[in-house]
Amino acid sequence: xxSEELSFDDLRIGMxxxxxxxxxxxxxxxxxxxxxxxxxxxxxxxxxxxGPFGGxxxxxxxxxxxAMRQFVEARPFGAxxxxxxxxxxxxxLKPVRPGDLLQVRGEVVGLKPSKSRPxxxxxxxxxQVFNQTGELVMSFLSNTQLPARP
Amino acid sequence: xxSEELSFDDLRIGMxxxxxxxxxxxxxxxxxxxxxxxxxxxxxxxxxxxGPFGGxxxxxxxxxxxAMRQFVEARPFGAxxxxxxxxxxxxxLKPVRPGDLLQVRGEVVGLKPSKSRPxxxxxxxxxQVFNQTGELVMSFLSNTQLPARP
Numbered sequence: 001x002x003s004e005e006l007s008f009d010d011l012r013i014g015m016x017x018x019x020x021x022x023x024x025x026x027x028x029x030x031x032x033x034x035x036x037x038x039x040x041x042x043x044x045x046x047x048x049x050x051g052p053f054g055g056x057x058x059x060x061x062x063x064x065x066x067a068m069r070q071f072v073e074a075r076p077f078g079a080x081x082x083x084x085x086x087x088x089x090x091x092x093l094k095p096v097r098p099g100d101l102l103q104v105r106g107e108v109v110g111l112k113p114s115k116s117r118p119x120x121x122x123x124x125x126x127x128q129v130f131n132q133t134g135e136l137v138m139s140f141l142s143n144t145q146l147p148a149r150p
Numbered sequence: 151x152x153s154e155e156l157s158f159d160d161l162r163i164g165m166x167x168x169x170x171x172x173x174x175x176x177x178x179x180x181x182x183x184x185x186x187x188x189x190x191x192x193x194x195x196x197x198x199x200x201g202p203f204g205g206x207x208x209x210x211x212x213x214x215x216x217a218m219r220q221f222v223e224a225r226p227f228g229a230x231x232x233x234x235x236x237x238x239x240x241x242x243l244k245p246v247r248p249g250d251l252l253q254v255r256g257e258v259v260g261l262k263p264s265k266s267r268p269x270x271x272x273x274x275x276x277x278q279v280f281n282q283t284g285e286l287v288m289s290f291l292s293n294t295q296l297p298a299r300p
Contacts, residue, residue: 064211072187
């Protein structure tokens with residue numbers, strides 16, 4: 001999918017995109033955890049090592065936020081402002097650990113005109129996040145609002 | 151709901167909890183946006199002022215992450231490790247702006263033994279985030295895994 005200016009009218013069911021791989025660091029895991037999810041397995045390497053995951057893991061909300069960054073950088077829908085409406089069926093399937101490389105794949109699975117905002121459309125995307133061994137670590141469906149062609 | 155040590159067996163449908171109010175600052179909005187959601191209305195006050203929201207707004211993922219922090223601090227299920235399995239029907243309903251005060255309310259709406267992990271149970275919670283004027287800004291259903299009584 002090209003990165004040029006796109007509108008809702010340019011999108012088609014089945015259009016897909018991939019992000020680059022992004023490394024997850026222990027520092028970023030601890031920084032996010034300290035601010036937003038201060039449980040021992042996100043912020044304390046020693047306690048995490050003795051805990052249920054045998055080491056630090058990323059907050060699930062950080063994995064979701066990283067997928068957002070990869071989406072913004074990949075610009076699969078062009079440069080227009082993307083308004084997030086909601087998320088369905090978000091599943092955290094595997095732990096994300098320091099050193100993991102995450103790649104996001106998205107696919108357009110639904111398109112409909114906005115009910116509340118004429119001139120805009122709602123894009124439903126199936127989003128999957130994979131690690132460096134190809135394991136699916138997180139998946140969700142997102143609804144985003146995008147401008148239609150003027 | 152008390153903050154003592156609880157297990158899955160202590161929870162009942164209808165148990166509810168509230169967090170304290172937490173202030174959202176422009177600095178925190180921009181810091182989160184710069185790292186995880188670098189769109190102009192999250193990171194650039196001038197561009198945001200001229201944009202669709204008339205000013206900076208928080209990334210929806212930051213609002214979700216703030217709700218997580220308030221949940222961790224409120225400890226409605228006690229001190230046990232909370233394993234997030236997934237989220238359903240997450241809806242971003244109103245913009246969150248600098249200076250807003252957010253409060254989270256949760257209610258247990260489902261309880262069932264874990265299929266995959268004997269000795270653990272899955273708690274389904276309805277989570278709502280309100281701003282200082284009582285507007286519902288975000289809601290979702292969460293599934294979390296919790297230890298049962300040994």
